[in-house]
Amino acid sequence: AQSVTQPDIHITVSEGASLELRCNYSYGATPYLFWYVQSPGQGLQLLLKYFSGDTLVQGIKGFEAEFKRSQSSFNLRKPSVHWSDAAEYFCAVGRDDKIIFGKGTRLHILP
Amino acid sequence: DTGVSQDPRHKITKRGQNVTFRCDPISEHNRLYWYRQTLGQGPEFLTYFQNEAQLEKSRLLSDRFSAERPKGSFSTLEIQRTEQGDSAMYLCASSLGQIANVLTFGAGSRLTVL
Numbered sequence: 087a088q089s090v091t092q093p094d095i096h097i098t099v100s101e102g103a104s105l106e107l108r109c110n111y112s113y114g115a116t117p118y119l120f121w122y123v124q125s126p127g128q129g130l131q132l133l134l135k136y137f138s139g140d141t142l143v144q145g146i147k148g149f150e151a152e153f154k155r156s157q158s159s160f161n162l163r164k165p166s167v168h169w170s171d172a173a174e175y176f177c178a179v180g181r182d183d184k185i186i187f188g189k190g191t192r193l194h195i196l197p
Numbered sequence: 198d199t200g201v202s203q204d205p206r207h208k209i210t211k212r213g214q215n216v217t218f219r220c221d222p223i224s225e226h227n228r229l230y231w232y233r234q235t236l237g238q239g240p241e242f243l244t245y246f247q248n249e250a251q252l253e254k255s256r257l258l259s260d261r262f263s264a265e266r267p268k269g270s271f272s273t274l275e276i277q278r279t280e281q282g283d284s285a286m287y288l289c290a291s292s293l294g295q296i297a298n299v300l301t302f303g304a305g306s307r308l309t310v311l
Binding site for chain 1: 201230232237238239240241242245252253288290299300301302303304305
């Protein structure tokens, strides 16, 4: 069965600190992988995507993610968070048709 | 390109009433998706269209739900005889071609069933 697991429901980090959000997936083949961000009252915005090739992908707003096939993981990282990064982050997987989302991780930023 | 538009943004209705949501995708996008998102959950896939053809429906889409995309442009999602469990954010997204071309989401239509 296809599934996405984001083990952390909430994460709190201090502004300026580094961030890592975890994502594990179960999929029959190597899927396409995505991270989306959702701010209150806003639509889902794509941060980055992985289709093939270099397993470290760069996205918008200074985010990056690394695909590790052996661990079925696609963790999102940022070296230094800003207060404006407070939002909900969704990992998603799919191929050819629909994509499936995880339940999300809500990021809180301490000043 | 004005993005994906959804209307209405908010709908409050009484149990048993019918509601309809509209989605206008990005004009050149041939694929259109509907997702549902409840509080504290990620978006759940409901259905998608390629042009006017509805290619897949989730088992979440009960007989009370129907979606159309009559001319391959805008789409409507109708819920008949609404129940309190239908309260959610209904998200529309569009893409050009297959998933590799990435989904662009609208801001959503929030439904509250009293």
